Amino acid sequence: MLTIFSCRKDPVIEDYIDDLEEDIIEVPSEPVLPDEPYDYEARIFPSYFLADPLLNLINTLNDGNQVTNEGATLGRVLFYDKNLSINNTISCASCHHQARGFTDPQHFSEGFEGGLSERNSMAIVNVNFERRFFWDTRASSIEQQVLMPIEHPVEMGMNLEHLVERIQEIAYYKPLIIEAFGDSLVTINRLARALGQFLKSIRSYESKYDQGMANDFADFNSTELAGKDLFMSGVHSCINCHTTVNFGGVSSHINGLDAVSADPGVGAITGDEEDYGKFKTVTLRNIELTSPYMHDGRFATLDDVLNFYSTEIQPHPFLDDRLAIDFHIGGPPKDLNLTTEQKAQYIAFLKTLTDWNLIVNPIYSNPFPE
Numbered sequence: 001m002l003t004i005f006s007c008r009k010d011p012v013i014e015d016y017i018d019d020l021e022e023d024i025i026e027v028p029s030e031p032v033l034p035d036e037p038y039d040y041e042a043r044i045f046p047s048y049f050l051a052d053p054l055l056n057l058i059n060t061l062n063d064g065n066q067v068t069n070e071g072a073t074l075g076r077v078l079f080y081d082k083n084l085s086i087n088n089t090i091s092c093a094s095c096h097h098q099a100r101g102f103t104d105p106q107h108f109s110e111g112f113e114g115g116l117s118e119r120n121s122m123a124i125v126n127v128n129f130e131r132r133f134f135w136d137t138r139a140s141s142i143e144q145q146v147l148m149p150i151e152h153p154v155e156m157g158m159n160l161e162h163l164v165e166r167i168q169e170i171a172y173y174k175p176l177i178i179e180a181f182g183d184s185l186v187t188i189n190r191l192a193r194a195l196g197q198f199l200k201s202i203r204s205y206e207s208k209y210d211q212g213m214a215n216d217f218a219d220f221n222s223t224e225l226a227g228k229d230l231f232m233s234g235v236h237s238c239i240n241c242h243t244t245v246n247f248g249g250v251s252s253h254i255n256g257l258d259a260v261s262a263d264p265g266v267g268a269i270t271g272d273e274e275d276y277g278k279f280k281t282v283t284l285r286n287i288e289l290t291s292p293y294m295h296d297g298r299f300a301t302l303d304d305v306l307n308f309y310s311t312e313i314q315p316h317p318f319l320d321d322r323l324a325i326d327f328h329i330g331g332p333p334k335d336l337n338l339t340t341e342q343k344a345q346y347i348a349f350l351k352t353l354t355d356w357n358l359i360v361n362p363i364y365s366n367p368f369p370e
C-alpha cells in the first residue's frame with residue numbers, strides 16, 4: 001500500500017513560496033530522452049540475490065509498484081529535475097551523484113537555500129532489498145521516502161500541492177505521465193510511484209564480487225581472497241551486521257562510534273532507550289565511491305573506518321553484542337585489533353564491491369543538458 005499524503009494550504013507557506021519564487025535563479029532546460037524508453041525492466045538481479053533467504057523475504061520486486069520502462073523514465077526526469085525544489089536550484093541528484101554511487105562527496109549536503117543537511121547523504125542502490133530508509137529508518141517504503149526530501153525544509157523546501165501544480169504546468173511532463181500511467185492526471189501518488197520505480201531500477205550486480213559469484217572468484221588476487229574470507233568468516237562480525245549479498249541495508253545497530261550519541265538516530269523514531277545512537281547498517285556495495293563514511297560523514301577514508309573498528313570502538317550502554325567482549329549488549333567494547341595486513345585485506349575486498357558499470361550506465365544519468 002502506498003501512503004497518500006494530504007496537502008495543506010497554509011497561508012504562511014503560500015506567502016513564503018511566493019517570496020522564494022521571485023528569487024528563481026535559473027529555469028532548467030528540457031530533458032533529452034531516447035525515442036524508445038531505456039530498458040529498465042531488463043535489469044534483472046542474478047539468481048543468488050533471490051536465493052538469499054533474507055533478501056527473498058523482503059524483496060519488493062513484485063509489490064504494487066513494479067519497475068516499468070515508462071515509469072522509471074518519468075522517475076529519472078523527476079530525479080534530475082531542479083523544478084522539484086521551491087527555487088529551482090536543487091534536484092535529488094544534487095545530493096545523490098551517480099558517479100559516487102548516488103551519494104554526495106560533501107560531508108553534509110547543501111539544500112535549496114545553502115543550508116546543510118543534518119546527516120551525510122546515503123547511497124541509493126538495490127533498494128528492493130531494503131526494509132526501511134534513512135539513517136534513522138524513519139521511512140517504511142521507498143514510495144513514502146521519496147516525498148520526504150521534497151518537503152524537507154533544508155533540502156528542497158517544496159509543498160507537495162504546489163509541486164503538483166508546477167508539474168502540471170511543465171510541458172515535457174505531460175507525455176511522460178501519459179506513457180507511465182495511461183492519462184495525464186498529475187497526483188502526488190503518481191509522482192511518488194515514478195520516483196520509486198526509478199530508485200528501484202538502480203540495481204547494482206556487476207561488481208568484481210558478482211563476477212566472482214559466477215566464476216568462483218577466479219579473478220580475485222590473494223589479498224582480495226583473504227579479505228573475502230575474513231569478511232565472510234564472521235571472525236570480526238562484519239557479515240553478521242552487513243548481512244546478505246547486498247552487504248547491509250536490512251537492519252540497524254549501535255556500532256560504538258560514540259560513548260554518548262549526539263544524534264539519537266533510530267531512538268528519535270521509536271522513543272526506545274536502547275535505540276538511541278542506533279543507525280541503519282547500510283549496504284557496503286560501491287563503498288569505495290561513497291566517502292565520507294558513517295551517518296555524519298566523520299571518516300574520510302576506508303582506512304579510517306578500519307582503524308575505528310580496530311581500536312576505537314567506544315563503550316555505549318547499548319553497544320551491539322557482536323562488538324562487546326562478553327557478547328552482551330552494552331558490554332565492554334571488543335577492539336578488533338586488526339593487523340596492517342588484515343586492514344589491507346578488508347579494504348581490497350571492499351573494493352571488489354564497486355560496480356563500475358552502474359556509475360556510467362546512461363539509463364541512470366542526467367537527462368538534462370548541463
Ligand code: HEC
Binds near residue numbers: 084134
Ligand atoms: C540536499 C541534499 C539532498 C537532496 C536534495 C535529496 N537527498 Fe536524499 N538524502 C540526503 C541525506 C542527507 C540523506 C540521509 C538523511 C537522513 O538519514 O536523515 C538522504 C537519504 C536518502 C535516501 C535513503 C537511502 C537509504 O538507504 O535509506 C533515499 C532513497 C534518498 N535520499 C532519495 C532521494 C530522492 C528521491 C530525492 C529527491 C526527491 C532526494 N533524496 C533528495 C540528501 C539529499
Ligand code: HEC
Binds near residue numbers: 237279283296
Ligand atoms: C554491530 C554491527 C556491525 C558490525 C559488526 C560491523 N558494522 Fe559496519 N556499520 C554498522 C553500522 C550501524 C554502521 C553505520 C553507523 C553510523 O553511521 O552511525 C556501519 C558502517 C560501516 C561503514 C560505513 C558505511 C557508509 O556508507 O558510511 C563501513 C565501511 C563498515 N561499516 C564496514 C564494516 C566492516 C569492514 C566491519 C567488520 C570489520 C563492520 N563494518 C562491522 C554496523 C556494523
